[in-house]
Amino acid sequence: MYVHIGKHIIINSNDIIAILDIESLEKKKNLNEILQNLKISDKIIDVSEENKKSLVILKKNGKVLGYITNISSITLGKRAENNFDNLI
Secondary structure, three states: OEEEEEOOEEEEHHHEEEEEEHHHHHHOOOHHHHHHHOOOOOOEEEOOOOOOOEEEEEEEOOEEEEEEEOOOHHHHHHHHHHHHHHHO
């Protein structure tokens, strides 16, 4: 199943590793550390339109990358969960 994460971007829910809240990460100053540890600092695609709310980390074709989106992590989590429930 697929999850719309903003703008024209739709990703396969099976590729999602994590959906993280940007504001929480920035408050704790963990965002840059996470990106560096995952070695995806240069593999971030920003589709947030200057309203950063979530970081979606996924593994696609063996590569880890991230999307910054303007959709909340709660909403994205529900979208991914609903797709998972439909498979059962």
